[in-house]
Structures are given as structure tokens and as C-alpha cells.
Amino acid sequence: MSLVDQMDTVTDASAGSVDRHATTETFESTNPASGAVVGVFPVHDADAVRETVARGRVAARQWADLGYDGRGTRLSAFRGYLARRLHELADLVHRENGKPHADAILEITLAIDHLAWAGGHARKTLGPRKVNAGMLAANHAAYLEYQPLGVVGVIGPWNYPVFTPMGSIAYALAAGNAVVFKPSEYTPAVGAWLAAAWRAAVPDLPDAFQVVTGYGETGAALCRAGVGKLAFTGSAPTGRKVMATCAETLTPVLMELGGKDAMIVDDDADVTAAADAAVWGAMSNGGQTCIGIERVYATSAVYDRFVAEVTEQLRTLRPGSDDAASYGPMTMASQTDVVKRHLADAAGAGARVVRGDADPSLFPNENYVPPTVLLDVPEDNVAVREETFGPTLTITKVRDAEEALELANNSAHGLGGSVFSKSKERGMDLARRMRSGMTSVNSVLTFASVPALPFGGVGDSGFGRIHGEDGLKEFTRAKAITRQRIALPVNLMSFGRPASAADALARVMGMLHGRHR
Numbered sequence: 001m002s003l004v005d006q007m008d009t010v011t012d013a014s015a016g017s018v019d020r021h022a023t024t025e026t027f028e029s030t031n032p033a034s035g036a037v038v039g040v041f042p043v044h045d046a047d048a049v050r051e052t053v054a055r056g057r058v059a060a061r062q063w064a065d066l067g068y069d070g071r072g073t074r075l076s077a078f079r080g081y082l083a084r085r086l087h088e089l090a091d092l093v094h095r096e097n098g099k100p101h102a103d104a105i106l107e108i109t110l111a112i113d114h115l116a117w118a119g120g121h122a123r124k125t126l127g128p129r130k131v132n133a134g135m136l137a138a139n140h141a142a143y144l145e146y147q148p149l150g151v152v153g154v155i156g157p158w159n160y161p162v163f164t165p166m167g168s169i170a171y172a173l174a175a176g177n178a179v180v181f182k183p184s185e186y187t188p189a190v191g192a193w194l195a196a197a198w199r200a201a202v203p204d205l206p207d208a209f210q211v212v213t214g215y216g217e218t219g220a221a222l223c224r225a226g227v228g229k230l231a232f233t234g235s236a237p238t239g240r241k242v243m244a245t246c247a248e249t250l251t252p253v254l255m256e257l258g259g260k261d262a263m264i265v266d267d268d269a270d271v272t273a274a275a276d277a278a279v280w281g282a283m284s285n286g287g288q289t290c291i292g293i294e295r296v297y298a299t300s301a302v303y304d305r306f307v308a309e310v311t312e313q314l315r316t317l318r319p320g321s322d323d324a325a326s327y328g329p330m331t332m333a334s335q336t337d338v339v340k341r342h343l344a345d346a347a348g349a350g351a352r353v354v355r356g357d358a359d360p361s362l363f364p365n366e367n368y369v370p371p372t373v374l375l376d377v378p379e380d381n382v383a384v385r386e387e388t389f390g391p392t393l394t395i396t397k398v399r400d401a402e403e404a405l406e407l408a409n410n411s412a413h414g415l416g417g418s419v420f421s422k423s424k425e426r427g428m429d430l431a432r433r434m435r436s437g438m439t440s441v442n443s444v445l446t447f448a449s450v451p452a453l454p455f456g457g458v459g460d461s462g463f464g465r466i467h468g469e470d471g472l473k474e475f476t477r478a479k480a481i482t483r484q485r486i487a488l489p490v491n492l493m494s495f496g497r498p499a500s501a502a503d504a505l506a507r508v509m510g511m512l513h514g515r516h517r
């Protein structure tokens with residue numbers, strides 16, 4: 001029997017003993033393409049969340065005691081399980097989130113790759129090591145290690161319901177923590193499936209990864225439940241609330257928030273490749289990608305050719321729920337209104353609107369948005385300033401790449417971005433100076449698929465990092481230890497030191513550092 005067939009069991013099992021105390025309130029998750037119910041899930045209240053975290057705390061000690069090898073084999077079993085059930089999970093993602101099956105496969109593939117990397121690099125990144133004790137403590141040995149925090153709370157969004165939360169879950173687990181995950185209320189079935197997969201793959205420590213379901217209140221309860229850290233991925237407005245709630249208990253936070261990513265197309269760019277990347281970056285997943293391209297700044301030398309290429313490519317795109325569709329419906333119906341408002345605002349401000357050939361009258365329901373490009377949108381327009389999160393793209397003509405960079409950086413957000421230039425030096429220079437956590441040169445979104453690279457933003461896009469060594473360290477605390485190897489005749493940190501010791505020390509410092517001006 002597949003995990004999907006067992007979804008009722010999954011729901012009960014994911015709640016565990018929790019529901020003996022929880023309210024009996026439930027909520028439904030629905031298929032955004034058809035409105036069909038995908039699953040019914042408990043709304044976990046504060047007591048239920050606290051109990052789940054308490055169970056997680058017990059599991060966290062056992063999980064930490066397993067050491068890197070013991071955890072490594074179990075993380076491998078988890079990834080093996082996901083890989084064997086890839087199509088089953090992709091089908092569930094398709095039904096609950098709406099994205100095409102093939103895109104769901106790509107998303108899960110990325111998550112599995114990160115899981116493998118996190119498990120494989122935890123010891124090297126976090127394990128005990130000796131560091132140089134330096135001159136003042138030359139008679140000591142100095143050790144550094146990165147210890148787990150206990151239970152990590154993860155609150156996730158719906159747009160990449162596997163890849164995005166797994167960026168925190170995989171790295172937190174690999175670092176030796178237990179995890180309690182609160183998936184978005186729009187994708188609880190995917191969250192419950194992941195927890196059930198964990199229990200099936202790691203039956204000796206089922207509580208090392210648990211799921212609680214519900215709305216924002218359940219997430220707030222997780223913030224207050226005494227977790228060692230709260231990893232939040234979602235919008236900036238909710239991020240502010242999560243930080244305020246976590247401040248009540250001084251719970252540290254990781255903030256992965258929204259973006260308004262820009263692409264710079266320089267004079268020497270491969271225009272066809274840039275257009276292809278921009279269209280994919282903006283329209284795939286229906287534009288519901290935190291690191292999706294929302295703004296393009298193309299130099300006057302390439303602007304006309306670039307717009308013509310994008311317009312041509314737009315023609316072929318068609319939203320739908322079938323296997324051949326380019327992208328699916330908006331997962332969250334209310335987001336459709338945001339996208340429409342941005343398009344109307346831009347058109348009202350004089351923007352030229354270019355749509356693909358897809359005929360909206362043939363769309364199954366109004367959750368489908370046609371691919372749309374906006375030309376000549378004023379920089380102060382909402383369509384340029386705020387995250388649209390739909391299959392839209394603004395293209396703006398600029399004098400040169402320097403002006404492009406200035407406009408790209410003039411944003412409250414700073415998550416990812418892209419630069420197209422055939423010159424390696426130019427591309428790298430623009431990428432370095434782009435005010436964002438990540439930039440791909442001559443492609444889009446690639447940084448997310450490199451497990452060794454950290455992922456995270458600046459400004460309103462948040463702080464802290466998942467992925468890579470930084471992502472592992474994010475879920476640990478650095479532990480420093482010194483051990484005296486030999487006792488010196490003079491101990492400077494003792495009331496028994498001779499009065500002359502401080503003068504001798506000052507002379508040595510003068511000889512060592514005094515010549516530097």
C-alpha cells in the first residue's frame with residue numbers, strides 16, 4: 001500500500017498521542033486544479049505542539065548519541081526511501097500544490113541531493129577539530145566542535161513543499177537535531193507524507209522527525225514551544241510575526257523570506273539563452289518561486305532582440321493540469337488577486353502588456369494566470385517593487401550594465417539573481433556586486449542545485465543560511481574547549497603571578513606588534 005493510500009493513517013500517525021489532547025478541529029487541503037479534497041488534517045493546538053516538541057527532545061538526545069555514522073546510515077535510508085517513492089511523492093505534490101508532475105520530480109530530486117550532501121558532510125564540517133591555541137595559550141590545546149541545538153522547529157511554505165522545508169530539515173537532522181515541521185496549511189499532505197516516510201525508513205527513531213499541522217496559530221505555538229531554533233520560510237510579513245513571537249522566549253530564528261530577483265542582460269550576452277532562462281525563471285512553477293526572476297534589466301544594445309525572443313518563447317507556454325502543461329494553477333487562490341493587482345497597476349502606469357497565446361477562456365478555472373510580460377514599467381510601480389509571485393516578468397531598458405546593477409540593487413529584497421554576459425570577468429564582477437545572497441551567471445536558479453553553496457538572502461529576503469557548510473552550522477552552536485597541556489612557571493591568570501609579569505608581557509607585545517603603524 002502506498003503512503004498516499006494510507007493518508008488517513010498517516011494523518012493519525014503523524015499526530016500520534018498528540019490528538020488525545022488536541023482539539024478535534026480539522027482542516028482540508030484541496031487540489032488547486034480541481035477543488036477535490038486531498039486530505040483532512042488535525043489543527044494542532046499549543047498543548048499538542050508542546051507535547052510533540054517534548055517527544056522530539058527525547059528523540060534528539062538519542063539521535064545525537066548515534067553520532068555521525070549512526071545518523072549517516074539512517075539519513076541514507078531516508079533518502080533511499082524517497083528515491084524509491086519519487087513518483088508517488090511527485091503525484092501528491094502535483095495534486096496538492098498543482099505543479100506539473102515533471103516539475104515535482106525535479107523538486108524532489110534536488111531535495112534528495114541535498115539530503116545526501118548534508119549527511120555526507122556533517123562530520124567534516126561540524127566534528128571536533130584542534131585549532132591553533134595561539135601565543136597567549138601556547139601551553140594549552142584548543143578544540144572546536146559544532147553541537148546540535150536539540151529540537152529545531154521548521155515552518156514551511158507551499159510553493160516548493162518538499163525542496164524548501166527539506167533545506168532546513170535535512171541540514172538540521174544531519175547536524176544532530178530532531179525536527180518538528182509545520183508545513184503550510186496549503187500542503188499538509190506532503191508534510192505528513194514526509195514524516196510517514198521518515199518513520200518507515202528510520203523505524204528505531206520515529207520521533208526524530210515529526211510533523212504538526214494547522215494554520216498560523218500552530219506555527220506560533222511551535223515558536224513558543226521551547227525549540228532550540230526556529231527555521232522559517234515564507235513571506236516577510238509573516239517572518240516579522242514569527243520573529244516577534246520567538247523573541248518572547250529568546251528563541252533564535254532563521255529567516256528565508258521572499259524575493260524580487262533581477263536578471264541583468266549585458267551588451268555581450270547570448271540573448272537567446274538569456275531569454276530562455278528569463279522565461280523559465282519567471283514562469284516555471286507559475287512564478288511561485290522565491291528565487292524566480294521577476295525583473296529583467298536589458299541594455300539598450302540587446303533590449304529589442306531580448307524582448308522579441310521572450311515574446312516568441314512566451315507564445316508556447318500554456319498553464320494547465322495535464323502532463324504537457326508548462327505550469328499549473330496558482331496554489332493559493334488569493335495570490336491570483338495579488339498578481340492581477342500588480343498587472344493592473346503596471347498597465348495603469350503606462351506599461352505595455354505582452355501575453356502568450358494561451359487563451360484564458362479555455363483555462364479550467366480562474367486559478368490559472370496567463371504568462372505575462374510587462375514592458376516599460378516605472379521603477380516605483382508595485383509590479384517592480386513588491387514580490388508578485390505569479391507568471392509575470394518586467395523588462396526594462398537600461399543604458400548599460402552599471403545602470404542595470406543600480407536598479408537591480410535598488411530593492412528592499414535581495415534573495416537571488418542572474419547575470420548574462422559572455423565575459424567571465426564582467427559576469428563575475430556584476431554577480432559579486434549584486435545585492436543578493438546568490439547569483440547565477442549565464443543561467444537562472446542554479447545556485448539552489450549546488451548543495452555545497454549556502455542559500456539565503458539579505459534585507460527583506462531574510463538572514464541565516466540553509467545548504468552547504470553554512471547551512472549545517474546554522475543548526476548548531478559552536479563549542480570551544482581548551483585543555484592545559486603543561487603548566488607554565490608563571491600563570492598570568494592567577495592572583496599568584498609576580499608583579500613583574502605584566503611589564504614583561506607589555507615588552508613582548510611591543511616587540512611583536514609595536515612596529516606596525
Ligand code: NAD
Nearest residue numbers: 156157158183184215216219220234235238256257258290
Ligand atoms: P506565509 O508567510 O504566508 O506562510 C508561511 C508559513 O508560515 C505557513 O506554514 C503558515 O502557516 C505559517 N504562519 C502564518 N502565520 C504564522 C504566524 N503568525 N506564526 C507562525 N507561523 C505562521 O508564506 P507562503 O505564502 O506559505 O509562502 C510564500 C512565501 O514564501 C513567498 O514570499 C516566497 O518568496 C517565500 N519563500 C521563500 C523561500 C526562501 O528560501 N527564501 C523559499 C520558498 C518560499
